[in-house]
Amino acid sequence: QVQLVESGGGLVQAGGSLRLSCAASGRTFGSYAMGWFRQAPGKEREFVATISWSGGMIYYADSVKGRFIISRDNAKNTVYLQMNSLKPEDTAVYYCAAATLYTGTDRMRYNYWGQGTQVTVSS
Numbered sequence: 001q002v003q004l005v006e007s008g009g010g011l012v013q014a015g016g017s018l019r020l021s022c023a024a025s026g027r028t029f030g031s032y033a034m035g036w037f038r039q040a041p042g043k044e045r046e047f048v049a050t051i052s053w054s055g056g057m058i059y060y061a062d063s064v065k066g067r068f069i070i071s072r073d074n075a076k077n078t079v080y081l082q083m084n085s086l087k088p089e090d091t092a093v094y095y096c097a098a099a100t101l102y103t104g105t106d107r108m109r110y111n112y113w114g115q116g117t118q119v120t121v122s123s
Contacts, residue, residue, distance in 0.1 A: 002026045002098045002112040003097050009117030012086055020081040022096030030074040031105040035110055036081045038092035047105040086121045093118050
């Protein structure tokens with residue numbers, strides 16, 4: 001069982017940066033792939049980025065590639081999402097999620113989810 005708590009969201013102007021954190025409970029954090037997803041009002045939850053348990057595999061959505069960076073610190077049970085050059089279309093609730101035996105973009109394959117943190121980018 002893994003419990004996830006996101007933090008770091010807020011209001012930022014276009015072109016600015018934010019760093020999201022996701023703290024996980026449980027001693028087996030290092031065995032999970034970790035992903036970030038987001039959901040804007042009226043839209044489906046979409047994949048943003050994911051990182052394998054070792055950090056050796058990382059994938060990004062095309063919409064954030066080159067602007068966002070996912071990383072993890074297994075000693076701190078934490079995964080991060082550094083978001084740079086933010087755009088108004090990045091406005092959404094951002095969720096972190098954990099998956100066993102899977103590193104990919106399919107949100108249905110993620111077993112555990114946090115409660116989400118709001119990111120708002122003003123133009």
